[in-house]
Amino acid sequence: MKVLNSWLHELLDAPVAPEAVAAAFDDLGTPVEEEVRLGEGLDGIVVAQVLALSVHPNADKIQLVDVDRGDGEPLQICCGAFNMAVGDKVPLATLGTTMPGGMKIERRKLRGEWSNGMLCSSRELGLGDEHAGIKVLPPELVAGTPITEALGIEPDVRWELEVNPNRPDAMSVAGLARDVAAKVGVGFHLPAPPSAAASIGEPVTWASSGPGGRSTAALPGGGELTIDVAAPDGCGRFVGRVLRGVDATAPSPEWLQHRLTELGMRPISALVDISNYVMLELGQPNHPYDLAKVAGATLRARRAKDGETLVTLDDVERTFTADDLLITDGDDVAVGIAGIMGGAACEISDATTDVLLEMAWFDPTSVSRSSRRLGLRSEASARFEKGVDPAIADLAADRFCQLAAEICGATTEPVQVDVRGTLPERPPVPVRTARVNALLGTDLSSERIAELLAPIGFATSLLEADVQVVTIPTWRYDSATEIDVVEEVGRHHGYRNIPNRELTEARAGRLTDLQKERRGVRRLFCGLGLAECQPLPFLAPGQLAAAGLDPGGIELVNPLVAEESVLRTALLPGLVAAVAHNHARRQLAVGLWEIGHVFLPAPDGQVLPDEREHAAVVLAGRDATAAVEAWQVLAEQLRLESPSVENAEVPGLHPTRSGRVLVDGVPFGIVGEIDPAVLARHSIGERVAYLEVDLGALFGAPRRSPAYRQISRFPSSDIDLAFEVPEAVSAVAVERTLAATDPLVWSVKLFDAYRGAPVAPDHRSLAFGLRLQAVDRTLTDAEVAEVRTRLIAAVEQAHQATLRG
Amino acid sequence: MIDDIRRIAAAATDRIAGAATLDELGALDRELLGKTSELSGFKRQMGGLDHEAKREVGGALNAAREAMAAAVAARRAELDAIARRAQAEAERLDLTEVRAGRDAGHLHLVTQTIEELEDVFVGLGFTVAEGPEVEDDWHNFTALNFGRYHPARDMQDTFFVDLGAEREVVMRTHTSPVQIRVMEGQAPPIYSIMPGRVYRNEATDSTHLAVFHQLECLVIDRGITFGHLAGTIDMFTKAYFGPGWNMRLRPAYFPFTEPSAEFDLQRPDGSWLELGGCGMVHPNVLRNCGIDPEEFSGFAFGFGLDRLAATKHGVTDLRELASTDIRFLEQF
Structure with a gap:
């Protein structure tokens, strides 16, 4: 919402410095986003009259203009515009003038002809966006008059404010003036146009709902006016008036055009401009129809029929559903979308003589839904969505009639x-002084609270000791409960006047075990020399399949771009893309890791997807063993119970160099190398080791107890055993058998794997180093030999293995 | 005889000192001090001497033997040192040629920032709560006092997730749904922060991301006031940014808090940084979580992390934070 200081001051009882106004806006929650000083830098610009126009001898796009700057002498100007005629009054920047944009006007030659100043467009004067031609001034102005005096331009300030959804009142100059006046402590008054019509009906409050229905009144000037509210739930109030003898061709006065322009609206015609002016000033959107085009002089608010259409003012045909609220005429033909935009057919034109004026209150939710569904927003809908003041229609209608009388x-x-129709209930709210202070941390008296609320229209009366009954003003659709009043008290008391307080209760802050372990995993991955990356969790269609995974991922309904429309089911696609990105830049052998969420289909009966936290490590230029080592140190860090790896074909990974990682026999992730087919699709020309685990699940996996195993004081004995083992048997299985056969085995380490003669085909030789030890004695050779025999027997029996000689 | 002994000893000492290798020295050792050595011969001849002469010759023999043994030991030490030195020379390394095969690894900027902030809040007595990134309508909107057609929903450009039910499942637009999950799962008092990734369906540019991070702080207890909100933000500001920083609150609107405010931080140089939003938790939100707003009150504040992280390191384009380029990642 934009607002002019001069307009604001029409509604204030005393002048307030612009700096104080701006500060008040900030303190009141309507912060200033932009401040523009207007009407400065116009000294030296005067009214001039065009005496003669002639062709520039050396240029097509410039003409020579002789003007009288008030001294009767012709002064030659070179001008690039051709929109003025002899006798027109135009603004002339005289020699020595510094323009609002900073340009300095000097005598100079253009293509051989002297120019003794510059004729100005509206934009050059800082008076609007018009730049197509020179601004032609009203003919009654006197040549030589300074432009500021001639146009009544006074220095002004324009503020653009941010307005939150809970401030319907701040969508009007009057509402802003009321709030500022209360904050800075000056009086406020609404415009007071003469009352133009005797209203039928009672004054409006939030509680004054009606059943809707039809009401007709005879017009003294002839005929009848009918208003029909057929959808009382969507239209809370509908006021109609008729204006006669309108000169629709009369131009809007400069001051009115200027104000509309400054507030961001384009002047169109006097009646439309007046309509917009009233909306900006009082916050009441309204619509003037050409009475001659409204069948039966009747306006009706009803729900649309499914598929009903209307061409709106912007010449677009709109199609409606039964949820939309329309304005129709006496033939029940649509003439507008309630609260959003009028129809083209009943538009005001130069031929209009009689006007039917609509001032209505439409339900915010209804307008919001239609506006959103139609993709059509307007100044009117923006106001109705927040909740217009249902009581302002009478004043707004009077204001419209006043301006239409003056101008047209x-x-x-x-x-x-x-x-x-139906207006929302806003019963008076009991407000407890103790509650106000308990929430704000203040020490305000009931009287002080009443003083803060009164100037913004929240009337109070004492119900009992320190409980006041507060009447919500009609312009605050957002407010309904005690907490809303507390906020108003806080706003006008001033947040900066509320003293800071510290939390005093002693509490032990801590990370959970899981959070500490996650930090440990992060440090571990860093310790492997890897860099964390955070690619987007959104994938392109086909990206899962390109990474060798099941192509089905959960999709977004409304992605920003198609390339980011699928939720990842694994970290693999993003990390493969990351390696590819680096590979394409000759950044080889990068090592990356990521911890992030993945999204699997919702389990039956669940609304939300199966969302999991995964951790992954990708090591370009390394083979599968690097990934297995990463798993082993991760398992060690987390003290996982019996961590292992099993060879398996895993989607996305190398068919013969990959597998699953397990804890106590249960799979928790995948390990190995990325499938060469996947690498080829990503133009990656190096081996890439990969590990991805379900980290969240892993935190819940069985852990080794950190129990102490006694260290022996006696010497240990080492033996080496090599077995010929079928390929189908994993090395881990053999290692487990060796470790579990006898308590004297302190440690088992695989130190060699050999394939080839003389080892049988489909077998390999696995060589293990074992350290044997007892805590209470030195082992004898006989004991070691006995254990060795049992170890060999155990492995041979369990794994179809044979000891190598 | 004594003279012979002294002459032999003197000659032997010279030969020992001249030994060039450990092998030569060993041979000399055996020749000069072994059983067949000249000195041993003198010892055998001593049997015929009288007591006094025996004592004198024995003394001379012992002195000669000790002198020669000392010479052997000294020469052995010299030869050992020479051998060790030669061995050392043979295995010389130029340490300036060494390059680590890998570096110490890198935490992402955002992770670093989250951990720093978590540490500050843990120090202030808070716990850290987490929640899902795909949320249902209840947690992301309805429980937070967003009516179905509330205009404030327009403030949050929402990614909807295609799971059959229309507009029921969304990418969470803020970390506030974690507030709801905490309040649903735990009775007050609550002193928690909720860092995490959030999603908004808005075009990205150098200062706006569609996928970014927030941190929220939630306090629910008896007797919590707006003054506590201001005091806690002030304390956090000074703890994280430094003692020269200040903060201010300006009225604002959020459906889930009332009164609501924006909070700005003032840098030591006087300039302002608009950081986030805050307010007293709305009574409807407390009721939605089964907490009696007459007994308990609370506040919440939240802010975006990505700009903090980027600004701290002079990263001018926020989109870099999603970069997987190693040249970016290894800088931090």
Whole structure:
């Protein structure tokens, strides 16, 4: 919302410095996003009259203009615009002027002809965006008059404010003025146009709902006006008036055009401009129809029929559903979308003489839903969505009629038809002084609270000791409960006046065990020399398949781009892409890791996906063994119970160099090398080792107890055993058998694997080093030999292995 | 005889000192001090001497033997040192040629920032809570007091997830749903922070990301006021940014807090940094989580992490944070 200091001050009882206004906006939760100083730098610009126009002898796009700058003497100007005629009044920047944009005007030659100043467009004057031609001034102005005096331009300030959804009042100049006046302690008044019509019906409060229905009144000027609210749930109030004898061709006055332009609206025609002016000033969107085009002088608010259509003012045909609220005429033909945009058919034109004026209150939710569904937002819908003041229609109608009389010579029929639908209930709210202070951390008295609330229209009366009944003003649709009032008290008391307090309760802050372990895993991966990366969790369609995985991932309904439309089911696709990115830049052998969420289909009966935290390590330029080693140190770090690896074909990984990682026989992830087919699809020309585990599950996997195993004081004995083992038997299985056969075995280490003669085909030789030890004695040779025999027997029996000679 | 002994000893000492190798020295040792040596011969001849002469010759023999043994030991030590030195020379290494095969690894900027912030809040007595990134409508919106057609939903550009039910499942638009999960799962008092990844369906540029990170702080207890909110933000600001930093609160609007505020931080140089939003937890939110707002009150504040992380290291384009380029990752 934009606002002018001059407009604001029309509604304030005393002047307030612009700096104080801006500070108040910030403190009140309508912060200033932009401040522009207007009407500065126009000294030296005067009204001039065009005396003669002639062709520039050496240029097509420049003409020579002789002007009178007030002294009667012709002054030659070279001008690139051709939109003025002899006799027009135009703004002239005289020699020596510094323009609002900073340009300095000097006497100079253009293609051989002297130019003694510059004729100005609106934009060059800082008076709008118009730059197509020179600004032609009203003919009654006198040549030589300074432009500021001629146009009544005074220095002004324009603020652009951020307005939150809970401040419907801040969508109008009046609402902003009321809030600022209360904050800085000056009086506030609404505009007071003469009352143009005798209203039928009671003054409006939040509680004054009606059943809707039809109301017709005879117009003294002839005919009848009918308002029909057929959808009282969508239209809380509908006020109609008729204006006669309108000169629709009368131009809007400069001041009005100027204000609309500054607040970001384009001047169109006097009636449309007045309509917009009233909306900006009082926050009441309204719509003037050409009465002659409204069948039966009737406006009706009803729900649309499915598939019903209307061409709106922007010449787009809109199609509706039964949820949308339409305005129709006496033939029940649509003439507008309630609260959003009027139709093209009943638009005001130069031929319009009689106007039917609509001032209504439409349900915020209804307008919001239609606006969103149609993809059509307007200044009107923005206001109705937040909740317009249902009581302001009478004043807004009077204001419209006042301006239409002044500008277009309109006379108003002294009749107002006012039909009530459903308005929301806003019963008075009991507000406890103790509650206010308990939430704000203040020590305000009931009287002080009342003083803070009164100027913004929250009327209070004392119910009992330190409980006040607060009436919510009609312009605060957002407010309904005690906490809303507490916020208003806080806002106007000032957040900066609330003293800081420290939390005093002693508490032990800590990370959970899981969070500490996750940090440990991060450090471990760093210790492997790897860099953490955080690629987007969104994948392109086909990216899962390209990584060799099941192509089915959960999809976004409304992705930003198709390349980011699928939720990852594994970290693998993102990390393969990461390696490919680096590989393409000749950054080989990169090592990366990631810990992040993956999203699997929702289990039956669940709304949310099966979301898991995975950890992955990718080692370009390394073979599968590097990934297995990474798993082994991870398992060691987490003290996993019986961690192991089993060879297996795993989607996305190398068919013969990959497998699963297990804890106590249960799989928790995959390990190995990335499938050469996947690497080829990503143009990666090096082996890539890969480990991905379900970290969240791993944190819950069985752990070794950190129990102490006694260290022997006696010498140990080492033996080496090599077996010929079938390929189908994993090395881990043999190692486990060796470790479990006798308690005298302190440690088992695989130190060699050999394939080839004389080892039988489909077998390999696995060589283990074992250290035997007893805690209470030195082992004798006989004891060692006995254990060795049992170890050999155990392995040969369990694994179809044979001891090598 | 004594003269012979002294002459032999003197000659032997010279020969020992001249030994060039350990082998030569060993041979000399055997020749000069062994059983067949000249000195041993003198010892055998001593049997015919009288007591006084025996004592004198014996003394001379012992002195000669000790002198020669000392010479052998000294020469052996010299030859050992020469051999060790030669061995050392043979295995010389130039340490300036050594390059580590790998570096110490790298934590991502955002992870570093989250850990630093967690440490600050843990120090202030908070725990850390987590939740899913795909959320249902209840946790992301409804429980947080967003009505179905509430205009505030427009403030949050939402990614909807295709799981059959229309508009029921979303990529969480903020970390606030974790507040709901904490309050649903735990009775007050609650002193927790919730860092995490969040998603907004808005076009990305150098200062806006569609996937970014937030951290929220939630306190629910008896007697918590807006003053505590301001005091806690101030304490956090000074703990994380430094003692020269200040903060201010400006009225704002969020459906899940009331009164609500934006909080700005003032740098020591006086300039302002708009950081995040905050407020007193809305009574409807407390009720939605089964907490009586008449008994308990609380506050929440939250802010984006990515800009903090990027600014700290002079990263001017936030989109770099999702980069997987090793040239970016290994800088931090």
